[in-house]
Amino acid sequence: MLSANIQAGSSTRGYHDYVARSWSHVLPAGNKRGSLDAIARLAGEHDIVGLNESDPGSLRSGFTNQTHYLAQAAGFDYWSHQPNRRVGGVASSANGLLSRLEPREVIDHALPGRISGRGVLMARFGEGDDGLLIAIVHLSLGAASRASQLAFVAELLHDHPHAVLMGDFNCPIDRPEMQALFRSTRLQPPDCVVPTFPSWRPQRAIDHILIGDGLSCANACAMPAAFSDHLALSLDLHIPSAALR
Template sequence: MAESQSPPYRLLTYNIQVGLHTRDYGHMVSGAWRHLWPSKDQHSNLERIAEMLSGFDFVAIQEADAGSLRTRSRNQIEFLARAAGFDHCGFIVTRDLHPVARHCHGWMSRAAPIEQQAHSLPSRIPGRAAMRLRYGEELGGLTILAAHLSLGGEDRRKQLRYIAGMAGAGERVVMLGDLNSGNEFLRHHPDLHEKGLRPVPDAPKTYPSWRPRRALDQVLLGPGLQARRVAALPIHLSDHMPLAVDVEVLDRPHR
């Protein structure tokens, strides 16, 4: 087994459902109006989320809003990054329903990426995207692929093929996000297998947050990386639980 050459890097992915707390499926239906109009608890929920994010080196956020009527023009990615003390952040708008909603997902990190890209993903219904961020040794030389995938299996297969193509040869690659996929689906995807991207074993269930039954949020690691800790955090501010992972960079790739 290769030895670690640095302390673990703390990464997290979280589908925040636009900062809307959800208690159960009934609450999702009765509170559906909150996806179109500002709700009084949204700001306090975001502040609590920011407090939790402050302990991480890199965070991927799904189902945020880039500033619209329903968030009182607040860009939630920028707000969370500022409130949690991150110096660097970015986002991609996936569905622009101005002025009511601007769906987006984004990232924030302590280190500045040396390269960043945003990609629209193939989908029968437009609105899915992935981000590619490449870091220097300040964040272990990681290349991070952050994504939010479709619900349909055929779309997800195509999207995973596209994202696998974003992983460069010899890079230390982490893929994470709301992938709407279980371990078996990811493990048997031929393009992920070819790139050596493997889901962390025994990924915890994250959805729904009030009674988790499905592991929809996932982390995959490429050669040269190892997960030391993977946990669904017991925080109930969305319909998903946040998924945290400590990633160690090894001194030589392994499979």
């Protein structure tokens, strides 16, 4: 399993690039296709991939749906995306799912927040309450908005033993809003903290793959997602066979 904020294929190799290369976030320039190909090679080593900041087909991506492109390049039969935010009419951002397993159902939910444009993309595998539930989020920078977003997510996942919540949370595990999430759901704090941001000198663990108490995992590690400002987070997820029937 892999969670990756791909920054729409843009390159950020230091804080100075946020200013010096800001044009790459709104214009179809730079080697975005090369970055996507590198991300596809990484994604192809996994069975389920959650994406953040995947452009669904705006000017900056050359009108390429990046989730679809990655699915084709990495050989995934199933993919879905959730466009969330448009920036000045030239850029757009989406959550994305790549899967080698066929989802039984895919659902989009808009998340609350002071500024609109955040969502949770949910996919169900298997039958009934014991099936596997994958939720992909990209949460707000502000603590108050994150708290309301996580409270909304907690209502969706509250008693599910085989839930996985993954994505860019924009905060570490020890934040009060994260602790409230654990109290309200069967999601478990991770056994180890893996720094993912910034990618060139990772110091903050703000990308997470959280799993329910009916699942187990191993081998969590961070790895480059081309030249994104986030490292991708990978782990081995052990799923009971009943959760996929």
